[in-house]
Amino acid sequence: MIYKNPYCRTVRRSHLIIVSCGHCKTDLALYQKAGRGRLLRMYIDRIVKGAVDLRNKPGILVCPQCHHQLATKVTLRRKRTEAYILIRGVFNAREVD
Template sequence: MKYKNPKYRKRRNTFPLEISCGNCKTPMVIYAKGGKGNLIKLQVPRIIASEVDLEKHEGSLLCSNCKEELARKGTYDDNVTYWIIRGKVNSKRVNNYSC
């Protein structure tokens, strides 16, 4: 991952997930996921590292390789959030990832 997220805050009971493009399998984001449920949204304070610079990024999250739209930008609990488009991303649990 190219960019570390300066807004990342460590949370208890989370584990790192690698989110990649469903079309070309390019890794896009390392995300701190909590709980057992499906991945619906990416909250910016929980994004550990990303392929695109989130500070300068405007609008929806696009794949850096194939330019496919993966998530749309919005808000949730006063946090900037990317709402995932169903079926557009793959996720994989990452073991031994150090923040």
């Protein structure tokens, strides 16, 4: 994960997880997750760093290793935040100790 996310903001009371590609296991993003429950989307401003360059906020997230699509960008009306909706079953998420 070589790209620092320039839009990252520190999220209080969050924990760090690593999201990886479900096809080839490549680590894709270090993410500040708030709350419990399954990961359904990644807010762009909570991504710390990634294997993908987020400076231009690409419309889809593609694994740089195997080129499978893993997520689609959406703009949420609430707070006008941008997020990546993860495609079910094509990624893994694990806690960082």
